[in-house]
Amino acid sequence: MNSYDTIVIGAGAAGLSAALVLGRARRRVLVLDGGPPRNARAAHVNGYLGIDGLSPLELLEVGRVQVEKLGVEIVAGAASLVEAEGDGFAVVAGGERWHAKRLVLAAGITDALPDIPGVAEGFGVDVFHCPYCHGYEVAGRRLAVIGTQPMSGHQVRMVRQWTDDLVLFTNDTIELDAAERRLFAARGVEVVDGPVSEIVRRDGALQGVRAGGSVHEVAAVFVAPTMVLNLDAFAGFDLEMTDTPMGPVVATDQVGATNVPGLWAAGNVADAGSQVIAAAAQGARVGAAINGSLVEEDWAAAAQPSS
Ligand SMILES: Cc1cc2nc3c(=O)[nH]c(=O)nc-3n(C[C@H](O)[C@H](O)[C@H](O)COP(=O)(O)OP(=O)(O)OC[C@H]3O[C@@H](n4cnc5c(N)ncnc54)[C@H](O)[C@@H]3O)c2cc1C
Structure with missing residues (x-):
């Protein structure tokens, strides 16, 4: 009974959407839930038509109930090893081992945050990375971008669209030439x-950013994390990657198939910039593609001359 049509690795928006489509196609599906989603600390899922503002955990809870009603099994545990086995794959988590003909890699990414005191504790609350997720809520207020990597320059350009009152802390990580300084001045960016030494809070409320001995008051802070794909369990595969401005992601075709036959990828692991609605759509597309491949397998088997 440890054998499935599909195992989905990751119970976020991408993984559960794939499971929903596969469950509705009456496939035997196991979802491995390795822990909280990337946006777990945020109060709301913003920018998702129809459920704009729902809490991230509530969204996933609703999804879990819906897929379980279809007979999809959800098991808590992070996949520690995936390897080729027979007509598909073996997946190991927490001392258990399962087999599946197809796999959905929907394990998302981990945001490696700059090592500045106060950044990690505020991530998703008053420290943000994505203006599309959080810009509306803090628009028009005094905002900060703390330089962490080359993408920070892009972040300044983006966040400036949500406020006229923006300060960039170069934080000894980004260098601005004279032309860039003139441009930032022309756009009113201080x-x-x-270096930035800490994010200052009083009674839990953000006060500002400490740099050069002073605290600069701001209403919210933007940083660019380094996005690390959750791929450790797939170390044994020669997964093709593709470079993006946010870093390398798993390369897929238009329906989410990777270069490893039988392995599909959806969500942030294959598209680091996708918000929840896009990750869910990618998962749904992968679910349908996998079901299609299983359907074709049955027809191909029927076309073989019987012995
Ligand atoms: C602070 C913050 C706020 C955000 N706010 C918004 C917002 O308002 N609106 C919006 O649209 N988007 C928002 N996002 C983006 C959103 O988080 C992503 O679009 C979304 O989480 C991507 O879905 P996913 O299913 O690909 O990954 P995830 O939601 O991260 O799901 C992947 C799941 O896989 C699990 N996992 C990891 N490794 C394994 C393993 N080995 N085995 C099994 N499971 C594993 C993870 O624990 C996680 O539960 C925000 C992101 C952050 C960081």
């Missing part, structure tokens, strides 16, 4: 040079 630049504070030197």
Whole structure:
């Protein structure tokens, strides 16, 4: 009974959407739930038509109930090893081992945050990375971008669209030439040079950013994390990757198939920029593609001359 049509690795929006489509196609599906989604600390899922503002955990809870009603099994545990086995794959988690003909890789990414005191505790609350997710809620207020990597320059350009009152802390990580400084000045962006030492809060409420010995008051902070794909369990596969401005992601075709036959990928692991609605759509598309491949397998088997 440890054998499935499909195992879905990751119970976020992408993984559960794939499971929903496969469950409705009456496939035997196991979802491995390795822990909280990337946006777990945020209060709301913003920008999702129809459920805009729902809490991320509530969204996934609704999804879990819906897929379980279809007979999809959800098991808590992170896949620690995936390997080729027979007509598909073996997946190991927490001492258990399962087999599946197809796999959905929907394990998302981990945001590696800059090592600045106060950043990690506020991530998703008053420290953000994505203006599309959080810009509306803090628009028009005094906002900060803390330089962490080359993408920070892009973040300044983006966040400036949500406020006229923006300060960039270069944080000794991004260098601005004279032309860029002139451009930032022309767009009204204040630049504070030197390292940032901490995010300052009083009674849990954000006060500002400490740099050069002073606290600069701001209403919210933007940082660019380094996005690390959750791929450790797939170390044994020669997964093709593709470069993007946000870093490498798993390369897929238009329906989410990777270069490893039988392995599909959906959500942030294959598209680091996708918001929840896009991750869910990618999962749904992968679910249908996998079901289609299983349907074709049955017809191909029937076309073989019987012995
Ligand atoms: C702070 C923050 C706020 C955000 N706010 C918004 C917002 O308002 N609106 C919006 O649209 N988007 C928002 N996003 C983006 C959103 O988080 C992503 O679009 C979405 O989570 C991508 O879905 P996913 O299913 O690909 O990944 P995830 O939701 O991260 O799901 C992947 C799941 O796989 C699990 N996993 C990891 N490794 C394994 C393993 N080995 N085995 C099994 N499971 C594993 C993870 O624990 C996780 O539960 C925000 C992101 C952040 C960081």
